[in-house]
Amino acid sequence: MHSPTQRAFALVGPGRAGTTIATALVARGLRCVAVAGRSPEAPSTVAAAARLGAPAVAVAEVGHVGGNGGDGGIDTELVIIATPDAEIAGTAAALVPAVAPGTLVIHLSGACTLAELDKLAAARPDVLVGSLHPLQSLPSVELGVERLPGSWCAVDGPAGVERLAVSLGMRPFRVTDDQRVAYHAAATIASNHLVALLGQASRIAAEAGVPPEALLPLVRATLDNVETLGPEAALTGPVARGDADTVARHLDMLPADDQRAYRALAAEALRLTGRDDAALAVILHDNPAHDDGVS
Numbered sequence: 001m002h003s004p005t006q007r008a009f010a011l012v013g014p015g016r017a018g019t020t021i022a023t024a025l026v027a028r029g030l031r032c033v034a035v036a037g038r039s040p041e042a043p044s045t046v047a048a049a050a051r052l053g054a055p056a057v058a059v060a061e062v063g064h065v066g067g068n069g070g071d072g073g074i075d076t077e078l079v080i081i082a083t084p085d086a087e088i089a090g091t092a093a094a095l096v097p098a099v100a101p102g103t104l105v106i107h108l109s110g111a112c113t114l115a116e117l118d119k120l121a122a123a124r125p126d127v128l129v130g131s132l133h134p135l136q137s138l139p140s141v142e143l144g145v146e147r148l149p150g151s152w153c154a155v156d157g158p159a160g161v162e163r164l165a166v167s168l169g170m171r172p173f174r175v176t177d178d179q180r181v182a183y184h185a186a187a188t189i190a191s192n193h194l195v196a197l198l199g200q201a202s203r204i205a206a207e208a209g210v211p212p213e214a215l216l217p218l219v220r221a222t223l224d225n226v227e228t229l230g231p232e233a234a235l236t237g238p239v240a241r242g243d244a245d246t247v248a249r250h251l252d253m254l255p256a257d258d259q260r261a262y263r264a265l266a267a268e269a270l271r272l273t274g275r276d277d278a279a280l281a282v283i284l285h286d287n288p289a290h291d292d293g294v295s
Helices: 016-027 043-052 085-094 114-123 141-147 159-167 177-207 212-229 244-253 256-273 278-284
Strands: 008-012 031-036 078-081 104-107 128-134 152-156 171-174
Touching: 008 016, 016 031, 016 043, 016 078, 016 128, 016 141, 031 043, 078 085, 085 104, 085 114, 104 114, 104 159, 114 128, 128 159, 152 159, 159 171, 177 212, 177 256, 244 256, 244 278, 256 278
Parallel strands: 008 031, 008 078, 078 104, 104 128, 152 171
Antiparallel strands: 128 152
């Protein structure tokens, strides 16, 4: 039986991010007492509830779960909203009659501010609101739980949110509301766009008869260089050394769609060098002839 002194929390939104955070909290001694999703019968809700050892309930029930065996009901101290961004505000509004005074309600969105929780905060001034966004890739719950310790995370709200992050082994920082979307854009470029870029590199390598996995040691060394030296000093290759002829030959070889991506990123590399290189600038300018696949 769970100890009545265990801190209790509930999860609304049983996707990867929410289930990862919830699983990590359970591993640190907190008790998950409720999981809510689109419905208590939804497969994702049932699966997360089983993993976390908690009942699957409706959103309106997450704030107080009736006990059995005489232990009475349990008021949750923390409610984690891990729904898609467009559903955060509606979910928070549904919690207005559900949560106990003093409950901390947080969302896990990277792009959204605390404004998504305004209806809850206005209707329930006795409730605390915050946000915690792990700056980490969480492709599965198992990998996510392993990766959380040592990862950075963007937090907002009362000091309890930072304490929650630290309890998970994370490194919290704050972002102002007006820079929140810019922060999330940077995170998206660093993760999702990097995956897309490596997908392009792997495809071009495979077409050239090169095993795509042969690129991975280069990728890892490049990330190590960026971490050690910073992006400017880590930059190597034809743009870094002003080799306009090689860049032009790359573009002539690539099909139109790949040319556009190459030009855009080579232009970013040129900006990173801080040089005014007229020859490269001309080559990297969006040239309709290249877009038509004409050399």
